[in-house]
Structure formats: structure tokens, C-alpha cells
Amino acid sequence: MFLVFRWMLRLFTGLVALSLLAGVILYxxxxxxxxxxxxDFTIAGIEAPVEIVRNNDNVPHIFGQSDPDVFFALGFAHAQDRLWQMMMLRRTVQGRLSEAFGPRTVKVDELMRRYDLYTLAQESVAVQDAATMAALEAYARGVNAWIGQVNKDARGRGAPEFFLFSNEIAAWQPADSIAILKLMALQLSGQLQEEVLRARVSLLLPAARVGDILPDDPTQGVMALPEYSQLVPGVVPSSAPLRVAVNDVLSPFPERGFAGASNAWAAAPSRSAAGGTLLANDPHLGFSAPTVWYLARLELQSGAVIGGTIPGIPAVLVGRSAALGWGLTSSYADDQDLFIEEVNPANPEQYRTPDGWKEFVTRRSIITVKDAAPVTITLRWTDNGPVLPGSHYDIGSVTPAGHVAALSWTALTGADTSMTAVIRMMGAGSVAEAVEAGRLVVAPAQNVMLADQSGVALQLMGALPKRDPAHQSKGRMPSPGWVAANRWQGVLPYEDNPREVSPTSGLIGNTNNKTVDRPFPLHVSYDWGDTQRIQRWLTLMKAREVHTRESFIEAQLDTVSFTARSLLPLIGADLWFTGEAAPDGTPERLRQRALEILAAWNGEMSEHLPEPLIYQAWVRALQDRLIRDELGPLADTFTHVEPLLIERVYRNVDGASVWCDVVQSAVVESCSDLARMALDDALLSLSESYGPNPESWRWGDAHQATHDHPVLGSLPVLRYLVNMRQSTSGDDHTLLRGKTKGEGANPFLNVHGAGYRGVYDFADPDSSVFITSTGQSGHPLSRFYDDLGELWRRGEYVPMSLDPDLARAAAVGVTELIPAAE
Known part of the structure; x- marks a missing residue:
């Protein structure tokens, strides 16, 4: 027996030793x-020495003697820290994910090939100005220089992920950077799915009820639209859920409600305590590890700029110079229209136009698939744009037999000068110069908040379609592509884009709220991204005569929900403090305890409180009860609470309280009945997940920020090393926005928010601050992979200074790039 034990001990010790050895080798x-x-590196592609000083937060400060050399070094630094991320962005926009990931991503690649963004990016290279081409070419040389160093010195293939997936890296090209900018436009575009959804709902509900569940901003009047069944005959109503064609973590196509958001506001000197302009900005995108943002400072010939870059793009997209600050918010401009195209029954290669039948423009495309046979698809375009498959956002459900759907979108052009506008923006010295640079932006259409030393402005930059006033659906639903009045007539003049310069109030802001109240076709959009956060912002701005950097930070981190404060008194009006205390352990007593907790709550969505969790679960269950019987499975598409719907119902706007009656039941339910039943549903679900004591529930346990690695984050063991989960405050409708997942087993996970925050103070520019939600490095073994994440979670920032001496103080490293002798 002792002999067996001794050999088992030896075997165990040997296995442990081998495991440790394997771990050391792997590391x-x-x-x-x-x-x-x-x-330091002696390297070709630059004309003079360049210095990359990485401060103690690992933010590279790049100093060179010419702009091309500085852009070269930015490409070099991006590739050092985010090579895998850059290659993934490029593969995505090229439709080449399947070469690395096999059959699982074929549908993603197929859709990307149909949009054909990479081809359009290649064509757009020719329309950039000389300075932009010099920047793109120098940046590409910098990226390729680091790839060359990886290959030359066997530097671990450039990133750990390349050990698991394809490590073939093609040289970076100028078109790649333009393509990634177009990919950003795709991720920020949500009008297509809204058109399909409105058509689907209009087939199931009367017009008045469509206005309840897909409400317009209440301050804007809208003319009546035709019934979709009249606009496009032959469509059978369907109650199936609306879904994107591919539900894969690597898909760039946003689910409904996730097509971008952001906050930005600015104060003129008259509203600033220190007498200088102020600007705050926090653009919102889907969370990932690492975040898409990368902090950098560039010392250009026109002056230094510092802020947030996106690896793959040679520009500071949000940030400041010594003279100018700029921030972005999603404009929600209606820059997409879906057209129903009639196919010639006698010749399927033709489609109907106002002038008769016309040939589709077709091209075959081969998708290479790892460990599987190649897939060949036929791409088809009409005058209105690319033909999309019926499975994409369930387009097929609103497309009659014998027809296909094509997409018009401003980004679908080979004459896209947006990159030139971005490069020029960095050199602008005033609000006026920045506004002029924005003339060249095509897509994505963004609200750009601007502040120089003396004034502030908000300018929508991007192409807006010019539509005929007689457009049958006003761009709100798919429309017949052969009707001339439905087709675009070019784009509107830049002067028609909304603009606000130096308002008399001295304050200007945008939370994706409606910016203009103009009639169609100058309306910009019918579907705006926010009706709630703007109310809280107005309250905070009006509370002070003058503002400071600190008050702007306070607003940026504000977690009080105007929505909760508005809805709870409506839905709980007949439930609070009614009846005798129920016995402990009964559902009635649990409901009473929850109502007692909510009664004293001020609407603060704090991660440490139970009230936000009770409130969120309640209104979520209430909305489902309101719409489930009318919409059936299509109700699953409404994954997030629609505050205007609930308000309309409980105020009985235009008879909207009819939603409270369950159609299938004989009893006529009141809105109070539905609120009570929904609260019981919510409390039962929460008790199963978090225990029977509501006082111990905690919003942060459910509302965890999910910075997950898009590839390794789902793998066993590895996910614990590469994913970041953090308890967070806020919700969908607070200024500290943390949009919830909305579906699945954990619907309250925080999956979309401010990956970048910045506050710029032009009274003392070097006191400006910024932060990202993870860290600078994309390497999971780097200490800079997640070091900024905890600061971000706590609402802290790092200095945003252009002082070279401050950058060098306690720098984590200084890299010198030395020109190679020719």
C-alpha cells in the first residue's frame, strides 16, 4: 500500500512540475x-528621429519633426499595443473573418461583402487631399514597421491571440484606415432596423397604437403615414421577433437600441467660473476588452493635439488642442432608406425603375472559410444600393414575393472625404475653422460639440439625404424603389445641417435628443436617441449660474434617473400605502416591503442600492405585460423599457390606456391591476436570483459592466483572464449611461456606455482630464490591459496635459525611432 501511495505521490508531483513547466513555457x-x-529602433520610413514618450498612464506623447513622422509613430504605437484589435477591425470590414474563425462567421462575412464597404474605401483613397494621403501613408508605414519587427525578432507573433488563430498579417494600406471609419459608421447606424420594425408593427396594430409603442418625440408633430399594406401590397403580417441575420459576438451589425449614443455639453466664458470655455464629452459604444478607444498625444506642426484615437485610424477623433476642443454625439440622422425593388418576372436579372426594367449590377465574391469549402456569393446592386438578404433585420418579413430589398445609405460611396475632414479638424484653430472642416464629412453623421478660447458651438457634420417632399413613407418605412418620388435626389447642402453657434444662454448640449423641429424633408430624423437624459441635463445646467470643470464632471457622472422619478408616481399611484400589512412570507408582504423601499427613493441609480433593481425589474415586467398580448413574439424585439410608451399608457394619451386590458382574458384589467401584477412578477424573479430579502439586493450585482474579449472571452478558463466585470451605477436613462443588455438570463448587465470620458477647461487647458474604460494595451498579460478600468468605474480621470515635462515625469518608457541609413 505504501508503495502505491509513493508512486501516486511521485506521479502527482511530476504532473505538477510538468504543468508548472508548461505554464512557464507558455508565459x-x-x-x-x-x-x-x-x-529604441533604427527603422526605415521616417525622415528624422521620433520620440514616443509614454507617461505613467501609458499614454504615448509623440514628438517628431514632421507630421508624417508623427503619424508613422502613431501607427507604430497602435500596432505595438493593439495589433490584434486592428487586424480584427480590418478583417471585419473586409468580410474576411471566416479565414480565421471558420463557418461560424460566414454570415457576417457575407453581409459585409454585400455592403461592400472595403471596396468603397479603396475608391475613396483617390479623393483625399495631399495632407491626408501623407498621413495615411505614413501611418501605414508605421504599422508595417512594427509588423516587420515582430517577424524579424520573433516577438510572439505580435499578440497572444495569433497563437490560436491565423497569424497571417497583410501589410497595412491607407484604404484600411478609411474602411475602419466606415465600419464605425455601420456600428452607429440604426435607421434600417427601425424602418423594418415600424412596418412590422403597422401591419399588426392600428395607427394610433403604433404611435404609442414607437412614439415620436412629444414635442414634434408628425403627419400621418400610409398603412404599410397600402404602401407595399402583398406582405403578410408576422409576429416573429425582429433579429439581425447573425447573432455572433463578432458581428458589427448593432441590435436595436445599440446603434450609438453619447453626451456632450459646453459652456461659453460667460457661464464659466474661471472665464474660459468648458467642454465635456463621453461617446458611447459597446463595451469590449480592450475598449475601442486609445489615448494619445500628437505633436503636429499646427500644434499639439491630445485625446481619444481608434487603433487603425491616424487621428484624434475626440479631444483637444491648445486652442480647440471637440466632442462627438450620435446625431441619429435618418441617413438610411430601405427600398423594395420589384424583380422582372420574365428576367430575374432585372428590376423595375421609374424608367422601366434595368439590369442589376452583379459581381461574384468568394469567401475563404477555415477548415471548410469556400463560399461563393453573388453581389447585386440597384440604383438605390446593395440588395440585402431577407434574413437581415428580418427584411424578408416586409418584402412581398417577387421583390427584393436594397439599401440607400450615405456611407455607400466611393467619394468619401470624411478622413480628410478628420485630419483637418486636428489642425483647426477655432470653432469657425472646425465647422468648415466638417463640410467634408460624409459618414457617420455626428453632432460635433466645439469649444475654442472664446465660444462654443454644435454642428451636425455628415451627409443628409435630399428627399422629395412627396416621399410616400417620408423615409420611415420601406418604400417602392420604382417610384421616383421615393428616390434620393442627392444630399442636402451643408448649410442645411443643424448648427448652433454662441447661443445667448452660453450653454449648449446634446444627449442624442432632438436638435431641430423642422418639417420633412429638412427634419434630420423622426427617431431620436434620447428623450430622458436631456431632462436631467437641463436640471443640472440650470442649477448653477456658472460652471466649473468639477460641475461638468459631476454632470458626466450623474446617476439620478429622471425616468424613474417620472414613471414610478404614475404606475404606483394606486399601490402605495394601501391595505393592512400582509403576513410575512406572502407575496403581498413582499410587494409592500418593495413599495416601502421605493417610497423613500430619490431615483439615484446607485450600484449599492436595491431600489434601482426593483424599479428596473418592475418597469421591464410591466412593459412586457402591456405589449405581449397585442404583439406576441414580436414583443421580444422591445428589449428595453420605452418610457414614452408607459407614460402615454398611464396618462391615457389618445386612449393609450387600452394597452392595460389583456385582450385574451374575459376580465377587463385596469392599469393599476397590471402594475400590481408586474411588480409581483418582478419580485418573484428577483427573489429567485438574489434571495428573499429585498433590503439586501444590490443594483451593482446585476448591472455589471461587461468588458469582454470578443474572441477569447467565451473560452473556458481564459475568460477569467481576459474579461473584466465591474459593479456599476447608472442605467439606460441616466447621464452616467450604462445601457443594459435587455435580454437573456442577465438582462441588466451593463454592455454599452462611455468607453471614453473627457472634460476640457480652456481657462487652464492642462487641468483638462480624460479616461478610458479599460487600459491602453490589448495584451492580457500587460499591466496596462485594465489599469484604467478601476479609475473609470470609480469616476476618476487622468491628466490630459500637453506639457512635455509632465509627460516625461515618471514615464513608463521612452522609445526613439531612428531613421535607417539608406
Whole structure:
């Protein structure tokens, strides 16, 4: 027996030793791709020495003697820290994910090929100005220089992920950067799915009820639309849920409600305590590890700029110079229209136009698939744009037999000068110069908040379609493509884009709220991204005569929900303090306890409180009860609470209280009945997940920020090393926005929010601050992979200074790039 035990001990010890040895070897190979920030390089592609000083937060400050050399170094730094992320962005927009990931991503690649953004990016290279081309080419040389170093010195393939997936890296091209900008436009576009959804709902409900569940901003009057069944005959109503064609973590196509958001506001000197302009900005995108944002400072010939870049794009997209600050918010401009195209029954290669039948423009495309046979698809375009498959956002459900659907979108052009506008913006020295640079933006259409030393402005930059006033659906639903009045007539003049310069109030802001109240076709959009956060912003701005950097930070981190404060008195009006105390352990007593907790709540969506969790679960269950019987499975598409719907119902606007009656039941339910039943539903669900004591429930346990690695984040064991989960405050409708997942087993996970925050103070520019939600490095073994994440969670920032001495103080490394002798 002792002999057996001794051999088992030896075997166990040997296995442990082998495991440790394997771990050491694995760590050695994976850590080879960790860059040494103090290493110097003699390298081709630059004209003079360039210095990359990484401050103690690992933000590179790049100093060179010419702009091309500075852009070269930015490409080099991006590739050092985010090579895998850059390659993934490029593969995505090219429709080449399946070369690395196999059959699972074929549908993603197929859709990307149909949009054909990469081809359009290649064509757009020719329309950039000389300075932009110099920047793109220099940046590409910098990226390729680092790839060359990886290959030359066996630096762990450049990133750990390349050990698991394809490590074939093509040279970076100028078109790649333009393509990634177009990919950003795709991720920020949500009008297509809204058109399909409105058509679907209009087939199931009367017009008045469509206005309840898909409400317009209540301050804007809208003319009646035709019934979709009259607009496009032959469509059979369907109650199936609306879904994107591919539900994969690598898909760039946003689910409904996730097509971008943001906050930005600015104060003129007259409203600033220190007498200088102020600007705050926090653009919202889907969370990932690492975040898409990368902080950098560039010392250009026109002056230094610092802020947030996106790896793959040679520009500071949000940030400041010594003279100008700029921030972005999603404009929600209606820059997409879906057209129903009639196919010639006698010749399927033709479609109907106002002038008769016309040939589709077709091209075959081959998708290479890892470990599987290649897939060949035929791409088809009409005058209105690319033909999309019926499975994409369930387009087929609103497309009659014998027809296909084509998409018009401003980004679908090979003459896209947006990159030139971005490069020029960095050199602008005033609000006026920045506004003029924005003339060249095509897509994505963004609200750009501007502040210089003396004034502030908000300018929508981007192409807006010019529609005929006689457009049958006003761009709100798919429309017949052969009707001339439905087709676009070019784009509106830049002067028609909404603009506000130096308002008399001295304050200007945008939370994706409606910016203009103009009639169609100058309306910009019918579907705006916010009707709630703007109310809280107005309250905070009006509370002070003058503002400071600190008050702007306070607003940026504000977690009080105007929505909760508005809805709870409506839905709980007949439930609070009614009846005798019920016995402990009964559903009635649990409901009473929950109502007692909510009664003293001020609407603060704090991660440490139970009230936000009770409130969120309640209104979520209430909305489902309101719409489920009328919409059936299509109700699953409404994954987030629609505050205007609930308000309309409980105020009985235009008879909207009819939603409270369950159609299938004989009893006529009141809105109070539905609120009570929904609260019981919510409390039962919460008790199963978090225990029977509501006082111990905590919003942050459910509302965790999910910075997950898009590839490794779902793998066993590895996910614990690469994913970041953090308890967070806020919700869908607070200024500290943390949009919830909305579906699945954990619907309250925080999956979409401010990956970047910045506050710029032009009274003392070097006191400006910024932060990202993860860290600068994309390497999971780097200490800079997640070091900024905890600061971000706590609402802290790091200095945003252009002082070279401050950058060098306690720098984590200084890299010098030295020109190679020719």
C-alpha cells in the first residue's frame, strides 16, 4: 500500500512540475509580444528621429519633426499595443473573418461583402487631399514597421491571440484606415432596423397604437403615414421577433437600441467660473476588452493635439488642442432608406425603375472559410444600393414575393472625404475653422460639440439625404424603389445641417435628443436617441449660474434617473400605502416591503442600492405585460423599457390606456391591476436570483459592466483572464449611461456606455482630464490591459496635459525611432 501511495505521490508531483513547466513555457512565448517601451529602433520610413514618450498612464506623447513622422509613430504605437484589435477591425470590414474563425462567421462575412464597404474605401483613397494621403501613408508605414519587427525578432507573433488563430498579417494600406471609419459608421447606424420594425408593427396594430409603442418625440408633430399594406401590397403580417441575420459576438451589425449614443455639453466664458470655455464629452459604444478607444498625444506642426484615437485610424477623433476642443454625439440622422425593388418576372436579372426594367449590377465574391469549402456569393446592386438578404433585420418579413430589398445609405460611396475632414479638424484653430472642416464629412453623421478660447458651438457634420417632399413613407418605412418620388435626389447642402453657434444662454448640449423641429424633408430624423437624459441635463445646467470643470464632471457622472422619478408616481399611484400589512412570507408582504423601499427613493441609480433593481425589474415586467398580448413574439424585439410608451399608457394619451386590458382574458384589467401584477412578477424573479430579502439586493450585482474579449472571452478558463466585470451605477436613462443588455438570463448587465470620458477647461487647458474604460494595451498579460478600468468605474480621470515635462515625469518608457541609413 505504501508503495502505491509513493508512486501516486511521485506521479502527482511530476504532473505538477510538468504543468508548472508548461505554464512557464507558455508565459514565455505569450509574453514575447509584450513591447519594451524603453527599446529604441533604427527603422526605415521616417525622415528624422521620433520620440514616443509614454507617461505613467501609458499614454504615448509623440514628438517628431514632421507630421508624417508623427503619424508613422502613431501607427507604430497602435500596432505595438493593439495589433490584434486592428487586424480584427480590418478583417471585419473586409468580410474576411471566416479565414480565421471558420463557418461560424460566414454570415457576417457575407453581409459585409454585400455592403461592400472595403471596396468603397479603396475608391475613396483617390479623393483625399495631399495632407491626408501623407498621413495615411505614413501611418501605414508605421504599422508595417512594427509588423516587420515582430517577424524579424520573433516577438510572439505580435499578440497572444495569433497563437490560436491565423497569424497571417497583410501589410497595412491607407484604404484600411478609411474602411475602419466606415465600419464605425455601420456600428452607429440604426435607421434600417427601425424602418423594418415600424412596418412590422403597422401591419399588426392600428395607427394610433403604433404611435404609442414607437412614439415620436412629444414635442414634434408628425403627419400621418400610409398603412404599410397600402404602401407595399402583398406582405403578410408576422409576429416573429425582429433579429439581425447573425447573432455572433463578432458581428458589427448593432441590435436595436445599440446603434450609438453619447453626451456632450459646453459652456461659453460667460457661464464659466474661471472665464474660459468648458467642454465635456463621453461617446458611447459597446463595451469590449480592450475598449475601442486609445489615448494619445500628437505633436503636429499646427500644434499639439491630445485625446481619444481608434487603433487603425491616424487621428484624434475626440479631444483637444491648445486652442480647440471637440466632442462627438450620435446625431441619429435618418441617413438610411430601405427600398423594395420589384424583380422582372420574365428576367430575374432585372428590376423595375421609374424608367422601366434595368439590369442589376452583379459581381461574384468568394469567401475563404477555415477548415471548410469556400463560399461563393453573388453581389447585386440597384440604383438605390446593395440588395440585402431577407434574413437581415428580418427584411424578408416586409418584402412581398417577387421583390427584393436594397439599401440607400450615405456611407455607400466611393467619394468619401470624411478622413480628410478628420485630419483637418486636428489642425483647426477655432470653432469657425472646425465647422468648415466638417463640410467634408460624409459618414457617420455626428453632432460635433466645439469649444475654442472664446465660444462654443454644435454642428451636425455628415451627409443628409435630399428627399422629395412627396416621399410616400417620408423615409420611415420601406418604400417602392420604382417610384421616383421615393428616390434620393442627392444630399442636402451643408448649410442645411443643424448648427448652433454662441447661443445667448452660453450653454449648449446634446444627449442624442432632438436638435431641430423642422418639417420633412429638412427634419434630420423622426427617431431620436434620447428623450430622458436631456431632462436631467437641463436640471443640472440650470442649477448653477456658472460652471466649473468639477460641475461638468459631476454632470458626466450623474446617476439620478429622471425616468424613474417620472414613471414610478404614475404606475404606483394606486399601490402605495394601501391595505393592512400582509403576513410575512406572502407575496403581498413582499410587494409592500418593495413599495416601502421605493417610497423613500430619490431615483439615484446607485450600484449599492436595491431600489434601482426593483424599479428596473418592475418597469421591464410591466412593459412586457402591456405589449405581449397585442404583439406576441414580436414583443421580444422591445428589449428595453420605452418610457414614452408607459407614460402615454398611464396618462391615457389618445386612449393609450387600452394597452392595460389583456385582450385574451374575459376580465377587463385596469392599469393599476397590471402594475400590481408586474411588480409581483418582478419580485418573484428577483427573489429567485438574489434571495428573499429585498433590503439586501444590490443594483451593482446585476448591472455589471461587461468588458469582454470578443474572441477569447467565451473560452473556458481564459475568460477569467481576459474579461473584466465591474459593479456599476447608472442605467439606460441616466447621464452616467450604462445601457443594459435587455435580454437573456442577465438582462441588466451593463454592455454599452462611455468607453471614453473627457472634460476640457480652456481657462487652464492642462487641468483638462480624460479616461478610458479599460487600459491602453490589448495584451492580457500587460499591466496596462485594465489599469484604467478601476479609475473609470470609480469616476476618476487622468491628466490630459500637453506639457512635455509632465509627460516625461515618471514615464513608463521612452522609445526613439531612428531613421535607417539608406
Amino acid at each position: 514565455y512565448f505569450l509574453s514575447r509580444s509584450l513591447p519594451d517601451y524603453n527599446e
